[in-house]
Amino acid sequence: MILLTFLLQTIRIAIPYLLAAAGGVMSERVGVIALGLEGMMLAGAFGAALGSYYGGNPWAGLVGALVAGAMVTAVLAVATLRYKANQVVVGVAINLLVVAATRFYLRRIFDSASNSPRVPGFGGEGAGGMFASFVNPVVWMGLAALPVLAWVFYRTPFGLRARAVGEKPEAAATLGVAVTRLRLQGLLIAGSLASLGGAYLALDQHQFSDSMTAGRGFIALAAVIFGRWEPVRVAVACLLFAGAETLQIQLQGSQLIPSQFVEMIPYVLTIVALAGVVGRSVPPAALGKTE
Amino acid sequence: MSSGMSGGTSTGPATPPREQQRKMQSTGEVRAIVQRLAGGFLPPLVALASAAVVGDLLILSFGEAPSTVFRLLVEGTWGNAYGIGQVLYKATTLACTGLAFALASRAGLFNIGAEGQLAAGGFGAALLGTLLPAGTPGLIAVPLCLLAAMLVGAGVGAVPGALRAKFGASEVIVTIMLNFIVLAFLNWIVSSKLRVPETLHTLPVVAGMVPRLADSFAAFRGSAANFTIVFAVLAAVVSWWYLFRTRSGYELRAVGLQPDAAEYGGVRVPRVMLVTMCLSGALAGLGGMNFVLGYKGYYEEGFAGGAGFLGIAVGLVGRNHPFGILGAALLFGTLSQGGLAVNAIVPKQLTDILTAVVILAVAVAVPEVQKQLRAAAANVTAAFYRDARNDVS
Numbered sequence: 138m139i140l141l142t143f144l145l146q147t148i149r150i151a152i153p154y155l156l157a158a159a160g161g162v163m164s165e166r167v168g169v170i171a172l173g174l175e176g177m178m179l180a181g182a183f184g185a186a187l188g189s190y191y192g193g194n195p196w197a198g199l200v201g202a203l204v205a206g207a208m209v210t211a212v213l214a215v216a217t218l219r220y221k222a223n224q225v226v227v228g229v230a231i232n233l234l235v236v237a238a239t240r241f242y243l244r245r246i247f248d249s250a251s252n253s254p255r256v257p258g259f260g261g262e263g264a265g266g267m268f269a270s271f272v273n274p275v276v277w278m279g280l281a282a283l284p285v286l287a288w289v290f291y292r293t294p295f296g297l298r299a300r301a302v303g304e305k306p307e308a309a310a311t312l313g314v315a316v317t318r319l320r321l322q323g324l325l326i327a328g329s330l331a332s333l334g335g336a337y338l339a340l341d342q343h344q345f346s347d348s349m350t351a352g353r354g355f356i357a358l359a360a361v362i363f364g365r366w367e368p369v370r371v372a373v374a375c376l377l378f379a380g381a382e383t384l385q386i387q388l389q390g391s392q393l394i395p396s397q398f399v400e401m402i403p404y405v406l407t408i409v410a411l412a413g414v415v416g417r418s419v420p421p422a423a424l425g426k427t428e
Numbered sequence: 429m430s431s432g433m434s435g436g437t438s439t440g441p442a443t444p445p446r447e448q449q450r451k452m453q454s455t456g457e458v459r460a461i462v463q464r465l466a467g468g469f470l471p472p473l474v475a476l477a478s479a480a481v482v483g484d485l486l487i488l489s490f491g492e493a494p495s496t497v498f499r500l501l502v503e504g505t506w507g508n509a510y511g512i513g514q515v516l517y518k519a520t521t522l523a524c525t526g527l528a529f530a531l532a533s534r535a536g537l538f539n540i541g542a543e544g545q546l547a548a549g550g551f552g553a554a555l556l557g558t559l560l561p562a563g564t565p566g567l568i569a570v571p572l573c574l575l576a577a578m579l580v581g582a583g584v585g586a587v588p589g590a591l592r593a594k595f596g597a598s599e600v601i602v603t604i605m606l607n608f609i610v611l612a613f614l615n616w617i618v619s620s621k622l623r624v625p626e627t628l629h630t631l632p633v634v635a636g637m638v639p640r641l642a643d644s645f646a647a648f649r650g651s652a653a654n655f656t657i658v659f660a661v662l663a664a665v666v667s668w669w670y671l672f673r674t675r676s677g678y679e680l681r682a683v684g685l686q687p688d689a690a691e692y693g694g695v696r697v698p699r700v701m702l703v704t705m706c707l708s709g710a711l712a713g714l715g716g717m718n719f720v721l722g723y724k725g726y727y728e729e730g731f732a733g734g735a736g737f738l739g740i741a742v743g744l745v746g747r748n749h750p751f752g753i754l755g756a757a758l759l760f761g762t763l764s765q766g767g768l769a770v771n772a773i774v775p776k777q778l779t780d781i782l783t784a785v786v787i788l789a790v791a792v793a794v795p796e797v798q799k800q801l802r803a804a805a806a807n808v809t810a811a812f813y814r815d816a817r818n819d820v821s
Contacts, residue, residue, distance in 0.1 A: 170600075212788070222791035225538050225600050229740055230787035237780030244775040245490065355604060362601060397616035404605035408587075411597035420598070 143383055149270050149341075151379035152279035153178065153350075156334030157357035158364070158371050159282035160327035165366060166290065167323030168303040168423040172228025173213050174331050175354025176235035180205040181332025183239045186345035187246070189256040195340050198256065199275070199333070206332025207325065209235060214324050218317050224425050236348055243347065252346035259340060275337045282330055283375075287368035299323055303421035331357075359407040366421060378403040459808065463801050470797045472745045472756075475789035479782045486781065490774050497770050497778075504769020505762045511769070513641060513651025517718065518735075519754075519761030520653075521546070523660040524715030525739025526757055527667050528585075530748040532599075532708040534671060536684035537701060541588060541603030542712040543736025544610035545581040549713020550720040551614055552580030554727035557633025557720070569636035573721055574659065574714065581713015582706040584610055589705025593698035599705065607736070618729060628729035638722040654722030661754065663711060668750040670707075680704055712736060738764075741783055744790045 157178050161171040181202040188201020213231055216222040240250070247253045260272035270276050290296035298319055301309040306316045331354070338353075339345045356378055364371030385399035484494040505511045525542040532539035539545075556576040560569055588602040622630045638655050642648040671677040682690035683700045691697050719731045742760055746752030763783055767776035 172600075172604075216788055216792050220792040221795045222788075223794075225540070226740065226744065226791040227788060229540065229737060230784050230791065233734075233737060233787070234781060234784035237777045237784055241486070241775050241777040241781060244777075352608065355608065358601075359605060395616050395620065397612040400612045401609045404608045407605050408591070408597070408602055408609075411601060412591050412595045413597070 143380075143387065145270065146386070147376060147380045147383045148276070148280070150382050151375050152276055153334040153337050153353050154357050154360060154375040154379055155279040155372060156275075156282055156337065157331045157354055158360045158375050159286050159368070160330035160334070161357050161361040162283070162286060162364075162366060162368055162371055163299075163323050163330065164327035165361060165424055166303045166421055167299050167320045168306065168421060168426065169213075169217055169320060169324055169327075170224040170228055170425045171327065171358055171361065172225060173209070173231040173354075174357050175350055175352065176228075176232040177206050177209050177328050177331035178335035178338075178350045178354045178357075179232075179235045179239055179348070180209045181335030182339040182349055183235075183242070183335075183345050184332065185336035185339040186253045186256050189258070189340060190253065193257060195257055195259045198258075198340055199336055202332045202336035202339075203329055206328040206335075209332075210324050210328030213328070214321055218320055218324075232354075239345070240347055243345070250347070253344050255343050256339070256345075258343045273337075273341075275333060275340065278333060279337065283368040283372035290368060295322075300421075303423055306423050306426075356403050359403045362420075363403070363407045363410045365410075365419070455808075455812070459805060463805065466801055467798060468747050468749075468752075471790050471793035472747070474793040474797070475745065475786045478789040479785045482785045483778065483782050486778055487774055492773050497774055500770045500773070501762075501766035501779075505765050509645075509647035510649070510651050511765065513648040513653035514765045515758065515761040516641070516657055517652040517654070517723070517761075518764050519757040520657045520660045520718045520722075521715040521735045522738055522742050522760050522764075523664060523754055523757035524718070525712050525736050526742025526746055526753040527663055527739075527750060528581075528708045528712035528715075529739045529743035530746065530750070530753055531667060531671070531680075531711060532704055533743055533748045534684045535680045535700060535704040536687065537589075537592070537704060537708075538600045539585070539588070539603055539705065539708045539712075540600055540740070541584065541606050541610075541709070541736070542715075542739045543732050543734070544603075544607040545584045545709040545712035546715045546736045547614055547732045548584045548610050548716070549577035549581035549710075550716025550731060551618075551727045552713065553577040553636070553717050554630050554633055554720045557636040557725075558631050560635040562634035564635035566636070566639075570638060570721070573633075573636035574717060577713045577716050577720075578710040579713070581716070582710040585705040585707075585709020585712070586702065589702040589709075592705070593702045599701075614727075615729060618727065624726075629724070629726045630728075632725045633721065636721055637725060638717065640722070652723040654718070656718040656722040659714060659717065660757075663714060664750040664754050667711070671750070676700075676703070712739065738783065741787045741790075744787060744794075 157174050160177065161174050164171040184201035184203070184205025185198040186201075187205075189195050189198030192198065192201070209231060212234075213227060216227045217224050243249055243253065259274065290300060298309060298314045301312075302314060302316050302319050302323075310316050334353070334357070335350060338349055342349070357375070360371050360374035360378055364374040381399055381402045385396050388394070389396065483498075487494045487497045503511075505515050525546055528542045528545065529539055553573045553576050556573050557569070560572065584606065587606055588597075588599040591597040591602050592599045618628070618630060624631060640648070641653040641655065641657070642651065671681065679690065679695045679700050682693065682695055683697050687697050690700075715735065716732075720727055724731075738760055742753055742756045745759065746754070746756035760783060763779040767779035770776065770778065
């Protein structure tokens with residue numbers, strides 16, 4: 138019973154990580170550094186709250202999230218693909234931009250400095266009991282995202298081209314792959330996935346609150362690196378990080394390990410993986426290169 | 429820089445082709461200077477123009493007049509001594525984190541970790557300030573605390589530096605991850621060991637406080653501006669001297685421009701990377717003094733408040749040049765303080781949005797301006813050869 142509760146809570150916590158990390162894998166495998174995940178998620182959360190508030194149902198919220206995610210992705214794509222701007226700088230700027238813009242419009246639209254009014258989410262009160270999460274379609278999307286991505290990468294022509302573009306764009310171009318267009322497609326998919334991750338947060342909590350993603354985009358990025366850019370490994374990394382978080386919540390008050398040390402786990406593991414102490418994480422060869 | 433100079437030293441007879449060559453070389457030199465100036469100043473100007481346009485649109489979307497808002501912004505910052513003091517205070521921290529970003533950038537390294545280094549530096553200064561015997565004279569205590577701030581910052585910077593140098597681990601990812609680790613660690617140590625009960629800050633320091641500017645210039649009364657600004661300006665001067673007047677600085681820039689060539693030329697690239705990240709961390713750590721010893725007198729959770737990330741903007745707009753950074757720090761200090769000045773009629777996040785727009789615009793403009801300049805230069809060269817051919821025929 139305790140194990141089941143633990144598992145269910147882990148899955149609930151893991152959903153935004155799984156979605157954003159799927160976006161991160163997509164983006165980085167086509168060669169664009171995914172530092173903007175946090176911003177895409179936050180934009181998705183805000184779009185979801187707006188859509189659900191005005192549309193009156195959570196499906197409108199999902200549409201809102203996708204639109205907001207696409208707007209952020211458009212800025213990212215124009216800057217990095219059209220103008221070849223430095224991807225690290227653009228990623229950092231996007232995150233700052235979305236934090237500021239969502240705060241600005243929170244005040245403009247809802248006249249509040251901290252949160253939106255209550256918005257409809259998936260599943261009524263008490264529906265499904267303990268398994269309430271599984272009434273939520275976003276949970277299923279989250280669980281499916283990385284396995285589907287694995288299938289796309291290794292079983293479809295699009296996946297083969299995407300991997301080629303991220304590893305050796307010149308070679309891909311020689312074979313007639315439109316590199317920039319493929320990267321744009323990859324980014325749009327990435328932005329959609331990450332914004333759904335943000336939408337999950339907003340709809341789950343029935344509101345948007347200021348900076349509600351709270352670094353989850355970076356945990357997702359950590360999972361991408363710790364999972365060595367392989368979708369299935371990345372999914373395992375997401376579940377591992379979420380499991381650590383669940384453990385911390387359940388141990389709260391026992392003072393066994395300070396919560397701050399549990400918070401550090403994803404970041405420490407990622408640094409260790411990058412340093413290559415146990416099996417080296419090697420990024421896609423063309424990651425971050427502009428021409 | 430002046431590859432075209434060699435033409436003048438030749439002793440050959442001044443034949444017409446030689447004349448032509450010389451003419452081309454001098455136009456080449458002028459062009460190089462124009463190109464350098466344009467490449468340096470155009471991107472920030474483009475960025476400011478874009479920010480002004482976006483700002484206008486946002487203000488209009490709020491149903492306010494842009495002119496009113498911008499007037500308030502200027503009046504609330506440079507319009508009175510208090511406002512100027514606040515801008516100088518904010519610019520001090522930003523100059524330090526901007527220098528940190530720029531120094532690493534010159535070596536081709538992205539230090540996104542200034543936020544953690546800044547917080548750690550401030551913590552180091554606060555810790556030493558509380559441990560020193562009470563009443564230690566400032567002449568001894570301030571330099572010691574300064575050293576503590578820089579050493580702790582350097583220590584945090586050393587981690588990504590060493591991992592990059594030894595294992596080739598991306599310093600971008602390591603610095604980002606380290607921000608979270610450092611902030612969580614400081615959170616733990618302050619909340620479990622050192623804090624004053626019911627607060628998020630440590631005990632006040634007993635030695636090493638930096639005097640306020642208001643102590644010497646009464647007009648600044650009430651503002652947080654303090655003499656840490658002198659250290660920030662000194663840091664810029666020393667950084668300039670280091671980058672452009674020392675052998676190590678030359679090696680640093682060589683690694684940034686062409687690591688393979690630098691290696692071939694005998695530069696120990698991994699060592700330069702490690703040293704650079706330590707220096708970068710030390711500069712960011714120095715910024716921690718401003719809040720801890722210049723303003724509050726204690727370390728407080730979250731005092732960095734994004735100033736580390738803003739350092740990236742400062743470095744970019746300052747074109748990674750120490751003196752450009754001092755100017756850019758004033759600009760972003762003004763924006764940051766200006767947000768508070770306009771908050772009554774538009775949300776203060778307006779200036780945060782503009783800051784992000786400036787970063788994006790510079791990032792876009794730098795490669796674009798270079799591309800356009802190259803294209804223009806190619807046109808000029810083509811035109812020159814066309815003219816030359818016509819002259820001969």
